[in-house]
Amino acid sequence: MDKVIELQNISKHYEMGQVIIKALNGVDMVVNRNEYLALMGPSGSGKSTLMNMLGCLDTPTGGVYILNKQHVSELSQDELAEIRNKEIGFVFQTFNLLPRLSAIENVAMPLIYSGMSKNKRLDRSEEVLTAVGLGDRMDHRPNEMSGGQRQRVAIARALVNKPSIILADEPTGNLDSKTSDEIIKIFDEIHAQGNTVILVTHEEEVAQNAHRIVRLKDGVIDSDKMIK
Numbered sequence: 001m002d003k004v005i006e007l008q009n010i011s012k013h014y015e016m017g018q019v020i021i022k023a024l025n026g027v028d029m030v031v032n033r034n035e036y037l038a039l040m041g042p043s044g045s046g047k048s049t050l051m052n053m054l055g056c057l058d059t060p061t062g063g064v065y066i067l068n069k070q071h072v073s074e075l076s077q078d079e080l081a082e083i084r085n086k087e088i089g090f091v092f093q094t095f096n097l098l099p100r101l102s103a104i105e106n107v108a109m110p111l112i113y114s115g116m117s118k119n120k121r122l123d124r125s126e127e128v129l130t131a132v133g134l135g136d137r138m139d140h141r142p143n144e145m146s147g148g149q150r151q152r153v154a155i156a157r158a159l160v161n162k163p164s165i166i167l168a169d170e171p172t173g174n175l176d177s178k179t180s181d182e183i184i185k186i187f188d189e190i191h192a193q194g195n196t197v198i199l200v201t202h203e204e205e206v207a208q209n210a211h212r213i214v215r216l217k218d219g220v221i222d223s224d225k226m227i228k
Contacts, residue, residue: 003066004164004196005031005054010063011219012049023049024060025219031198033164036191038207039200041216048169050216051200055088055167056080068164085113089158093170095150097142097157103129104138107157114161128156132186148179155186165196172206184209 012024024046031037041047052058053065056072065072068087075083084090097106107125116124129138132152142150151171158166168187172180184206191197199210207213211228214221 002033003030004033004068005029006064006066007053008064008066010053010060010065012046012053012058013061022219024053027063027219027221029214029221029224031196033196034191034194036197036209036211037199038210038213039198039216040202040207040213041222042202045216046219047200047216051167051169051198054198055090056084085110086161087164089161089163089166091151091154091158091166091168091171093173095142095154097150097153099142102139102141103134103145103153103156106142106153107160110157110161125156125160128159129153131159132156146179147175148182151175151179151183152186155183155190159190163195165198166190167198169200170202171199172201172203180206
């Protein structure tokens with residue numbers, strides 16, 4: 001199998017005054033290319049910390065993280081930023097869109113650092129917005145859109161660089177059930193097109209759409225099961 005992520009004995013400790021908080025405490029995990037994985041666990045289980053680690057937003061206290069055959073701990077901040085921009089597409093619960101920019105301008109943002117011409121950036125952004133069903137809303141700003149439409153813009157932005165991994169943190173957390181179903185269908189399609197998809201969720205219904213569920217508890221993996 002083609003490993004895209006390999007974690008070996010990953011730990012993350014925080015000092016809070018005299019107390020050391022062990023957010024992750026020896027996590028081993030392999031994710032193969034084109035897997036569809038849900039990360040679950042109660043509040044404080046370490047799932048958000050693990051998500052930040054996978055997305056190169058945070059570095060481990062100990063252990064080894066290999067992403068697409070690169071040792072993440074050996075990379076500089078600039079190299080980490082480049083990996084985040086090229087290899088990983090992020091989708092957040094709160095959308096994280098820039099309010100003054102239109103949908104197409106928000107989606108084009110990650111491409112600014114790629115050296116692509118403005119016309120090509122807009123063509124690529126239009127392509128992904130159309131793919132998520134927003135071809136007719138490209139010039140609208142976030143405040144002119146529903147929550148579901150804003151999340152579609154966020155998903156399009158995550159896809160625009162053609163990343164190998166999509167990381168989604170509670171992507172349906174702020175949405176009603178009908179809109180949630182629509183967003184999950186988009187993730188199913190993204191996976192079907194060859195992307196590796198990792199969802200962090202506390203919702204069992206959302207997790208059941210994945211093919212594998214990894215449950216964390218007290219900073220360690222409690223269970224890891226294929227469900228499809």
